[in-house]
Amino acid sequence: MSNIPLAAYLVISAIMFFAGVYGFLSRRNMLTILMSLELMLNAADINFVVFNKYLFPGQLEGHFFALFAIGVSAAETAIAIAIIINIYRNLKNIYVDEVNKMKF
């Protein structure tokens, strides 16, 4: 395991991140957008763990932070879903391009 280079992890997480960005920008369904958001967060979590392991072995802050971010993102997702449900109840619609009332 130790012979896997740092760059490989970073490439994986970069791919995940930009897949998330792409999904965020191109999907219309809010739930899919939410999933893309999770993808970006997970990419960041991977970076935390990897940097901790390679740059500061023997310390655990990066691991803790990853766990912490997972917890936060879970809470955030719950709120986001609540918002989406409310939007659905009010507008009968969860497609972002049709939920565009907040403008000039």
Next chain:
Amino acid sequence: MMSYTLIIVVLPLLMFLVLGLLGSKMKPAVAGLIGTLGLSVVAALSYFTAATYFLSVGKVGGSFQTIMPFNFEWLQFTDKLHIDLGIMLDPISVMMLVVISTVSLMVHLFSFGYMKGERGFQRYYALLSLFSFSMLGLVVATNIFQMYIFWELVGVSSYSLIGFYYTKPSAVAASKKAFIVTRFADLFFLIGILALSFYSGTFNFQELTSQTGPILGQPITATFMGWSVVSWAMMLIFIGGAGKSAMMPFHIWLPDAMEGPTPVSALIHAATMVVAGVYLVARMFPLYVLGAPDVLNIIAYIGGITALFAAIVACTQTDIKRVLAFSTISQIAYMITALGVSGYGGHEGLGYMASMFHLTTHAFFKALLFLGAGAVIHAVHSNEMDAMGGLRKYLPITHITFLIACLSISGIPPFSGFFSKDEILVAAFEKDILLFGCLYFCAGLTAFYMFRLYYRIFWGDSNKEYKHTPHESPLSMTIPLIFLAALTVVTGFIPFSKFVSSDGMPFETHIEWSVASLSILVGVIGIVIATIMYRKENKISDKVAGSIKGLYIAAYHKFYFDEIWLFVTKKVIFNYVSRPIAWFDRHVVDGFMNLQSTITNFVSRKIKFAQSGEIQDYAWAFIMGAVVIVSLLVFI
């Protein structure tokens, strides 16, 4: 010591708050009763204060001391300069307490009958309380700034009481006129206060007027346009007083102020507020007489001219309240003149004492005249003399009390006006024969116009037909008349110089029979002429008016002072000062601001389409922005 005097001032304020806030929930009679009871307490305390002060506490070592039962620092500017609020008792403030609370109580009582059934009865009593509070606060002021604050407060209460019938356009116009004219004069007052306190470093009356104080002790040598700054300051302060006391040329508001309810005219525009200017000069008298004698001389002449002018105008007016208003102006001018011719200390200060004496007696008999006029108006429902005549049969009590007041103001002994007017004439005679002649002639005119008024109301056309038979007023209105008539008879016998003098030292006066007999003579002549002309309806008065037509018409139009003021303000100031300023404001100041808003508006209209409402557009912009920034950081 004597800290109960605080109640005298605070109680009317409390009543104002209670009546003002809860008045609409009370029955009118209850509100009136609360106001009257409160004022009775105030009056009783004032009498007690006066008795204590004049008879025991005040006199230390043969002269009257100034007592400050209460004083606290309200606002501090510098170490020395601070505005205090407090109570100062000295002979004139104690005297004023008695005068104000007596007249105010009588007016409260009188209004019960006079204002019965009026809309806003509670509001009326609340405002009366506010006025009493402000006026009492004014006279006990410890420093000139406190006086100024209360000075404005009486202005406000006068404004709201003149405009009490606020649905009547003439009343609204009159209240605005009164407020604006007096406020305009008060501007000079304020400048005077600031100038005086700038050079002396204090507002306090005691320090200002003390002989070793910052002004009289070390004379200020600074001058401005050839006049010492003290003279300037005192002149400006007097202009403030002239505005309140309706001296020429600021008198124009007082006749119009008669639009208010008659008891209000009796209280504010005859007995108390309009003498505030006299009181102000008396309060700062040492400064005038020792620090600025040239100003005092001007004051004397302004007073003399105003007295003559107002007396002439009073002879031609037909609205009974306006006659009384001009008579008030004339009598206040008497007081001002008396102050102007006065010296300092002992018999030299006779004018000062005479002025305060006349202030007191005038307050009582003029309040009586106004309340009598109120009773007449109440019976006839008109202000015009032509609607009256022969009323002595219907209003016996009003008739007798009115006659007493007329005799008093005409200077016929043994009524109070004789004594005080005599002292003024003596003081003028000793100082300036020209002013004496002026005042002497006025005394005759006063007797003439007062008896013209008297005859035209109560005599004249005795068989006049009235739509409703006039009837005597209810008890609540006749009791104040009788009480004030009794005061008018007795106040003349008070040995005033024993209590009030320019330097606090009592001195002896006696009636100068040479002058007194002359003044009685001229009074009697005035009365006789009035009797010939007006006792029975005849054509003599028209003939006389015809023979001096020019003067008569000019006097009837009040010597065109209103027109002059209107010309100055409307034609000159509005056109040549206000209009350019308004143009500058509208086009330059507003224009700059409008330009800014127009630009903002234009730009925002152009860029508002960026706000599409599509989240992904925003996210796209955000991410692209992030990419650009990161690449800048990385590659540069």
